[in-house]
Amino acid sequence: MITRRAGRPAVPWSALAPATAGILLLAGCGAQVEEAPGQADAVTVQRCGEEVEYTTPQRAVVYEGGSADKLFSLGLTDHVHGYVMPPANPPVSESPWAAEYEEVEFLGDDLLNRELVVDAGADLVVAGWNSGFSDQRGITPEILDGLGIQSFMHTESCYNYPGHPERVTPFEGLYTDLERLGQIFGVEDRAEEVVAGLKERVEAVREQAPEGDPVPVFLYDSGTDQPFTAGSQVPPNDIIRFAGGENVFSGLDERWTQVSWESVVDASPEVIIILDYGDQPAEEKIEFLKSSPITAELPAVVDDAFFVLDYNEGISSPRNVDGLEKFADYLRERREEG
Structure with missing residues (x-):
């Protein structure tokens, strides 16, 4: 684990x-913004x-x-x-x-x-x-x-x-x-x-991605009745694929979107990314996935294969690359241990 x-x-x-x-x-150092005298061009x-x-x-x-x-x-x-x-x-x-x-x-x-x-x-x-x-x-x-x-x-x-x-x-x-x-x-x-x-x-991350079939990955944002997740049009999709995984909902031509728990079960993810933000700690989301009879037997849950992604590494930001590097390290370590 x-x-x-x-x-x-x-x-x-x-x-x-x-x-x-x-x-x-x-x-840490201010950029020199060039402006014309008076009104900027x-x-x-x-x-x-x-x-x-x-x-x-x-x-x-x-x-x-x-x-x-x-x-x-x-x-x-x-x-x-x-x-x-x-x-x-x-x-x-x-x-x-x-x-x-x-x-x-x-x-x-x-x-x-x-x-x-x-x-x-x-x-x-x-x-x-x-x-x-x-x-x-x-x-x-x-x-x-x-x-x-x-x-x-x-x-x-x-x-x-x-x-x-x-x-x-x-x-x-x-x-x-x-x-x-x-x-x-x-x-x-x-x-x-x-x-x-x-x-x-x-x-550099893409060059070091694990060889073989991409690891199926599910991003869990929130939701109990229906999960909220990442489609193909938001940064976690690129984080997952560049690191050597496959977003199980990359086929959805959406940004952030709701799906069904049945579709998550059918996708059988081997790793789950938990998007971590203030109003619901990641630990609570992980506990829900472990306790729910719908998700308790998912391969990722059984293996305790959870990766916590900071909110600001998941929305469009220079920090996307920080998240990518960390997730890539995580997948490589899992591959080496497996």
Whole structure:
């Protein structure tokens, strides 16, 4: 049995892979954003398939850890006014960019809303579609456009954004976001360097993936009557396949979605990834899977083959690559022990 929490590794800087250390060190120093005197020059950048004109933001508001981490990884802390962090999100003190969070304002622990953004004097809002931006809650890029507030949506979330569809694989969405944010803030070289470092780390994992048939893996987010899981359009799908596994629901052309317990049983997963976030600890989810007569006999449950993935390693974020490296290590150790 190998059960591992996928939080930030407690290792000294000297033990970090050079590329990893390089990216985290880059995050600690501010990027030099080039601006013309007075008003910044405008640039045109894609936003979910739509050409949008941006000027360099000075008071960005970010929603959830993935949005903040993308800007922090590019050295843009000075351009972030504050962040909104729902309580389910793990503590920001656990982030590789904990020091950067300390430098910006905590704006609230509720869902993103228009009043908060306006009150903060935001000139850019960074969030995902249906993960921050929402028609139902009256905060969409179109509404913000009408208020003169710029917005940026995670490319991974554009898959089901109405009217402006854009479809890329989840990790490609991460790279695309960093490159586009680099354009918006005028730090293209910095973005290119960060993306190159992430790609190098991903390629290193893929080269070391175990040989043989991919291990069937089920991601358990939540739910007792019906499980909530990852389809093909969210980062865990790429984490699983790059590490040498196969998401048992990769055939679902969805982002996060509900399935039936019967379909989980039919898939017979050998490993279960538990997505860990604040309002339901991973240990409770594991205990449910062990105690439920529906899932107690799954191969992964019988073997106690659970891997705990931090929430911010599962949503679109530079930390996706941290999660990938840890999960790949886990699969290799299981293969060696088996």
